Amino acid sequence: MRSLDSASTGIAQRQLEYLPRTDYDLIKAHSYAAVITLFLSAIAGLLVALKLTLPELLGNHAALSWGRLRFDHTQGIFFGWLGNAFFAFCYHMVPRLADRPVYSRKLGWGIFLLWNFGVLLPGWALISLGLDNQWLAVQSLEWAEFPMLIDLFAVLGLLLICVQFAGPFVLKRQSGGVYISVWYLVGGAVFSLLAYPVGNFVPAFIPGAQGAAFSGLWIHDAVGLFVTPFVLAIAYYIIPATTQRPIYSHFLSMIGFWFLFFFYPLNGTHHYVYSAVPMDAQKAAIIASVYLGMDVILVAFNLLMSLRGQAAKVASDVPLRFVWTGIIFYLLVSLQGAFQALMPVNRLTHFSDWVIGHSHLAMLGFATFIAAGGIAHAWQRIPHARYNDAAMNWAFWLITVGLLLMFVTLTAGGLVQAHLWASPAPWMDSVRASLAYWWLRDISAVPLLAGFVLFFFGLITGPRSASCNVADPRFHSAMAGA
Amino acid sequence: MSDVETNARHSSISRAALVMLVGVLSLGTVIAWSVVRMPASSTISPRGDTLPGVPQGTAFDPGRASALIQTGKVVVRQRCAGCHDAQQRLEGPSWQAIVARYQQHVGADPMGADALALMNTAISHPRPGWDGYTPGPSAIALTPDAQLGVAAWILSHAREENK
Numbered sequence: 001m002r003s004l005d006s007a008s009t010g011i012a013q014r015q016l017e018y019l020p021r022t023d024y025d026l027i028k029a030h031s032y033a034a035v036i037t038l039f040l041s042a043i044a045g046l047l048v049a050l051k052l053t054l055p056e057l058l059g060n061h062a063a064l065s066w067g068r069l070r071f072d073h074t075q076g077i078f079f080g081w082l083g084n085a086f087f088a089f090c091y092h093m094v095p096r097l098a099d100r101p102v103y104s105r106k107l108g109w110g111i112f113l114l115w116n117f118g119v120l121l122p123g124w125a126l127i128s129l130g131l132d133n134q135w136l137a138v139q140s141l142e143w144a145e146f147p148m149l150i151d152l153f154a155v156l157g158l159l160l161i162c163v164q165f166a167g168p169f170v171l172k173r174q175s176g177g178v179y180i181s182v183w184y185l186v187g188g189a190v191f192s193l194l195a196y197p198v199g200n201f202v203p204a205f206i207p208g209a210q211g212a213a214f215s216g217l218w219i220h221d222a223v224g225l226f227v228t229p230f231v232l233a234i235a236y237y238i239i240p241a242t243t244q245r246p247i248y249s250h251f252l253s254m255i256g257f258w259f260l261f262f263f264y265p266l267n268g269t270h271h272y273v274y275s276a277v278p279m280d281a282q283k284a285a286i287i288a289s290v291y292l293g294m295d296v297i298l299v300a301f302n303l304l305m306s307l308r309g310q311a312a313k314v315a316s317d318v319p320l321r322f323v324w325t326g327i328i329f330y331l332l333v334s335l336q337g338a339f340q341a342l343m344p345v346n347r348l349t350h351f352s353d354w355v356i357g358h359s360h361l362a363m364l365g366f367a368t369f370i371a372a373g374g375i376a377h378a379w380q381r382i383p384h385a386r387y388n389d390a391a392m393n394w395a396f397w398l399i400t401v402g403l404l405l406m407f408v409t410l411t412a413g414g415l416v417q418a419h420l421w422a423s424p425a426p427w428m429d430s431v432r433a434s435l436a437y438w439w440l441r442d443i444s445a446v447p448l449l450a451g452f453v454l455f456f457f458g459l460i461t462g463p464r465s466a467s468c469n470v471a472d473p474r475f476h477s478a479m480a481g482a
Numbered sequence: 483m484s485d486v487e488t489n490a491r492h493s494s495i496s497r498a499a500l501v502m503l504v505g506v507l508s509l510g511t512v513i514a515w516s517v518v519r520m521p522a523s524s525t526i527s528p529r530g531d532t533l534p535g536v537p538q539g540t541a542f543d544p545g546r547a548s549a550l551i552q553t554g555k556v557v558v559r560q561r562c563a564g565c566h567d568a569q570q571r572l573e574g575p576s577w578q579a580i581v582a583r584y585q586q587h588v589g590a591d592p593m594g595a596d597a598l599a600l601m602n603t604a605i606s607h608p609r610p611g612w613d614g615y616t617p618g619p620s621a622i623a624l625t626p627d628a629q630l631g632v633a634a635w636i637l638s639h640a641r642e643e644n645k
Contacts, residue, residue: 248496248499249495249496249499251495251496251499251500252499252502252503255503274609275609276609276617279613283517283518286517287514287517287518290510290513290514290517291507291510291514293510294506294507294509294510295506297502297506298502298503298506301502302499305498338513342513342517343517343520
């Protein structure tokens, strides 16, 4: 067993090694696209929230109706913000982990154009147009709202993502195994490609409860097989890269990885507890959710133990602080998810704003914090790029305050709704009781939007970095931990 | 295990990591077992269901009630007896078990409008049904009168048991 000192020395020596070509312009392009769509999608989310408190807002135009704007919001966050953010970080991470550039630079620009101008923008346009043709119509399926024609491009995009980011690890054999971030990266890319058609095509051809069950699988696979693996790859990368210390336990990293990919695909049916889907399938999904919660305890334990003794670093390094906060949210939201999948809790909270609070803690808390940390971390290491630490710090606090305000009010409002629905009180009583919570949720948009704008300023203002940045560890098995 | 786990050969696993793994999986298994054991029957929650033309909370005219029970008796024999027996479990639960399940929600007056409204809804086999039983058919084409008759017939058993 080598000591920490010798490992650090080894890392220090490797810093002087040749760094494979990194496509900085692709990091920049994807990051700009990500932050801009984050802002636009958040505006759509704000309008949806405002329509609950001001039902007459924006009138009756179909493209500006509650349902369509909600689709713009969720798909914008999924493809525009998270997708672009992940790819941006992959262009930073993959060359350093694979010891060779990504598969192809031209392919990179192809993916960028396909993802943003073949999937995201036409998807938004078709949602707004609301055409009738089966391949061009909005799909009223959660997390699969873009029309099926767009889904074809998305599947092509995911296939190219596999080639671009998993390809380098196949083409250049890695001695001593690959780092845990690579496992998550490859797993996320391959499983997303396989899971995407399940939720986006299958329900259109299998009607009724069976189709809904397949749709349910994708609802959770979108979070579990696309978002979570990429986010964890970022977290597992940034912690040792910033602290210069290895991950706590390679064993727990591997356990966490395989449990995630074993249990997550079974999870989706827990969206239909107490439904026409067979009860045994529902219970299997609930049990998978419970074990998933347990798995997240292990993953969060491993990540947080890797940061033990690093409080000062977490406090001073804003990207690392984004990641640390994201891990805390990951633990909270996953335990909450396992809890609310249980039948007695689900009976109470289903359909209420509790669930909306949960999904925002996941996507805005866990995923957005770590993805934002990833962009900021990569950005600091782009030669000649501007980076404004103060703006990033303000962005962190504003987004944190906004998220917590939104989460607390939605959860509290959800419990009020749930109890009123369980009583014989008329439906409108629950709407009237929700109004105060909904107004508070609307107000949470102010710090959130301000935080997003400041994050953008953090990337375009401030001093430029040095022309050659080598203060960056190269990941070999020494970073993997015991 | 020491604090400096930087072993790249993955030959040792820290004790804390092992304890966490075993502890967390045991906890998960206990919770999962409780999920398996939990009955998944739908809860009975009267949501102010009403019968057309009968105000909530009123008693039922005894003459009309007995006519309904007679209608129900015939319908039950023709349409329900394939799956429901008086005492034995067949494809569905016995009438006795059904009455026992609804007893506390039926209240003192089994032939009251509230009890009839509750049972009238239950006859359409709402999902998820009872734990351990296949859900009953939801598309049962009964006339409103026949359906109400079946409800009255089932509840007349509850009346017998109340006596």
